[in-house]
Amino acid sequence: MKKPTLHTSRRSFIAQSTKVTLSLGLGSSLVGSSLLSSCSSGSESKAKPTIVTGFSQKPLPYDYAALEPHIDAMTMEIHYTKHAAAYANNLKEAAAEEGVDTEKPVEELMAEISNYSTKMRNNGGGHYNHELFWSIMSPNGGGEPEGDLAAAIAKDFGSFSGFAEKFEDAAKTRFGSGWAWLVLDGGTLKVGSTPNQDNPLMDLSELKGQPLLGIDVWEHAYYLNYQNERPRYISSWWNVVNWAAVQERFDAFKA
Numbered sequence: 645m646k647k648p649t650l651h652t653s654r655r656s657f658i659a660q661s662t663k664v665t666l667s668l669g670l671g672s673s674l675v676g677s678s679l680l681s682s683c684s685s686g687s688e689s690k691a692k693p694t695i696v697t698g699f700s701q702k703p704l705p706y707d708y709a710a711l712e713p714h715i716d717a718m719t720m721e722i723h724y725t726k727h728a729a730a731y732a733n734n735l736k737e738a739a740a741e742e743g744v745d746t747e748k749p750v751e752e753l754m755a756e757i758s759n760y761s762t763k764m765r766n767n768g769g770g771h772y773n774h775e776l777f778w779s780i781m782s783p784n785g786g787g788e789p790e791g792d793l794a795a796a797i798a799k800d801f802g803s804f805s806g807f808a809e810k811f812e813d814a815a816k817t818r819f820g821s822g823w824a825w826l827v828l829d830g831g832t833l834k835v836g837s838t839p840n841q842d843n844p845l846m847d848l849s850e851l852k853g854q855p856l857l858g859i860d861v862w863e864h865a866y867y868l869n870y871q872n873e874r875p876r877y878i879s880s881w882w883n884v885v886n887w888a889a890v891q892e893r894f895d896a897f898k899a
Contacts, residue, residue: 827853
């Protein structure tokens, strides 16, 4: 099966940008001015934070015990060093086997995951999902969003409580293992869930959109502390949600 070519790598982009810069310095003032004007207007129109995921695990941004009592230290350590680490390692292995450039964002791979193996799908999704999961939690989390994210939630769900109820229902009713999500799809916020390690960026996912918030409802994410009480885990998890990080994602992906 022929593998599609992913988009231009960051390294290639930097190299190309360097060539353009040199051309600006050596070319005539008229040509240089035109190119600068074009580059300037382009950069102004895209002045948004960029959020991309690499193929390697980032360091956990807090101690294993930092989210207690809502997520216990042993669960965090096992989850990060065993489960999530295995996804990252297996993803790199699959990428080597299938000729995927690991210098490129994982998001590009997700967008055409149907062209790759089940190994790539499971581990690529598992790696992306967990990297997002760690980033939207904090020992200083909890509360509710503010500003334009709060306004968007009120517009699309009626209220924060209306959103939270719908999100919890998606997480509670996901049969077996999977994830529940808040996504931004064409300017509209939506809630849904995906099975196993699938996510809304995958071209084969029924739920589509840019993930802003996601909760892991695999049993390894909560069983030591909550056993079979998934609803109690979900309810407690709100206390560690980092709404500033969710807002950053919202700012990056909104129109």
